[in-house]
Amino acid sequence: MKLDATFSVTYAHQLRCTHGVFRSENHLLAEILAHDTGAPARVLTFVDSGLVEADPGYLAAISTWFEAHADAATLVDTPHLLPGGETAKRDRKTLDRVLEIISEAHICRHSYVLVVGGGALLDCVGLAASLAHRGVRLIRVATTTLSQSDSALGVKNGINAFDQKNYLGVYDVPFAVIHDEATLGSLSDGDWYAGFSEAVKVALLKDPELFETIERDADAICQRDSAAAIPVLRASAKHHFDHITKNGDPFERGDARPLDFGHWAAHKLEQMSHYEIRHGAAVAIGLALDVTYARLQGWLDEAPHERILHTLERLGFILHHPLLLERDTLMGGLADFQEHLGGVRSIPMIRDIGVAFEVHEIDETVMAQALEWLNAWKPEMADSSRGIT
Numbered sequence: 001m002k003l004d005a006t007f008s009v010t011y012a013h014q015l016r017c018t019h020g021v022f023r024s025e026n027h028l029l030a031e032i033l034a035h036d037t038g039a040p041a042r043v044l045t046f047v048d049s050g051l052v053e054a055d056p057g058y059l060a061a062i063s064t065w066f067e068a069h070a071d072a073a074t075l076v077d078t079p080h081l082l083p084g085g086e087t088a089k090r091d092r093k094t095l096d097r098v099l100e101i102i103s104e105a106h107i108c109r110h111s112y113v114l115v116v117g118g119g120a121l122l123d124c125v126g127l128a129a130s131l132a133h134r135g136v137r138l139i140r141v142a143t144t145t146l147s148q149s150d151s152a153l154g155v156k157n158g159i160n161a162f163d164q165k166n167y168l169g170v171y172d173v174p175f176a177v178i179h180d181e182a183t184l185g186s187l188s189d190g191d192w193y194a195g196f197s198e199a200v201k202v203a204l205l206k207d208p209e210l211f212e213t214i215e216r217d218a219d220a221i222c223q224r225d226s227a228a229a230i231p232v233l234r235a236s237a238k239h240h241f242d243h244i245t246k247n248g249d250p251f252e253r254g255d256a257r258p259l260d261f262g263h264w265a266a267h268k269l270e271q272m273s274h275y276e277i278r279h280g281a282a283v284a285i286g287l288a289l290d291v292t293y294a295r296l297q298g299w300l301d302e303a304p305h306e307r308i309l310h311t312l313e314r315l316g317f318i319l320h321h322p323l324l325l326e327r328d329t330l331m332g333g334l335a336d337f338q339e340h341l342g343g344v345r346s347i348p349m350i351r352d353i354g355v356a357f358e359v360h361e362i363d364e365t366v367m368a369q370a371l372e373w374l375n376a377w378k379p380e381m382a383d384s385s386r387g388i389t
Ligand SMILES: NC(=O)c1ccc[n+]([C@@H]2O[C@H](COP(=O)([O-])OP(=O)(O)OC[C@H]3O[C@@H](n4cnc5c(N)ncnc54)[C@H](O)[C@@H]3O)[C@@H](O)[C@H]2O)c1
Pocket: 048, 049, 050, 051, 054, 083, 084, 085, 086, 089, 117, 118, 119, 120, 121, 123, 143, 144, 145, 146, 147, 150, 151, 152, 154, 155, 156, 157, 183, 184, 185, 186, 187, 188, 191, 194, 278, 279, 280
């Protein structure tokens, strides 16, 4: 017997942006939680310790919110505090702990795991939620600029393993994504800047008008002006959301990763620095490197190249790093990227701001020149107190 069939499964993806999701008068979460059985939804919460250190009242606000919305939802246990940042993804400790807690709390496939925090914790708890019972409902509450501009909208969940970034993971669509924009005020400066490199990335690939907005408002964003920053984060989120829901390859089965512009070098730099360089800061350097390569190849003119580098710099990023001198190791990032794609080398590039294309070969001599060029670019910025890694 030989049977062949194709079938499709419909997914729903929902994003809501709000200010203070756990303020008692905010009913958004109650509206999102579906209680299929008629009983209040059971919710197990995990919270980023970095958020709580910066805003100690956040934990109590969660408990108070659930008390005020007892008809819609029950907090299964007191909120669990977990280490935020790359510590959550560095090994399997946090993943195992989350799985253990999910199991002990008897979370079923109609209950919810709700995680509040930065991209790293969202990735780790998301993986645990996908593994437990082969998948329980996950609600991500994103509290960093990077998770709000990019990662919370994605369908990737994972941790680092075998010395490779995000090696262990699954593609899975969260039940809902909530951006709590009120939390951004407590971010460190470095974590505040970090998310805007992903916004620049998506603007360079798809949206010249968004790039112009970022370029115009870069100083205000750097000075943490929410009125300038929030529209940029939302525009970036919308591009990432549309990419997942409309581009036809949400689970990246094809050869290309069109939104991974600048990421082959970024992931390698993160790994080489033992995750001392933040993802967002590494993406800024990766973008600067790839646009410099594009310029040296004659694909990108000098004027847009300069505008891109200056905009990234005005947003607070330092675009060179001593690790760029470790050329051979860094170039290994190209092979890692290729392996992720299934053996096909397909690197996003731009010909102009908003005009993307794919390349399948990288001339390593020219890339080495791009590295040197970038390291030499405005070296006096190395002392700037504005720059971050
Ligand atoms: N899944 C995806 O599609 C995807 C895409 C891009 C990036 N990522 C991953 O996201 C991670 C980076 O995420 P990130 O930039 O959000 O950083 P992060 O999660 O490392 O958080 C940065 C720091 O901010 C703290 N924090 C979180 N919210 C806070 C708040 N409101 N106030 C004060 N401190 C707070 C955290 O504890 C941490 O110390 C990387 O691991 C990266 O690989 C995933």
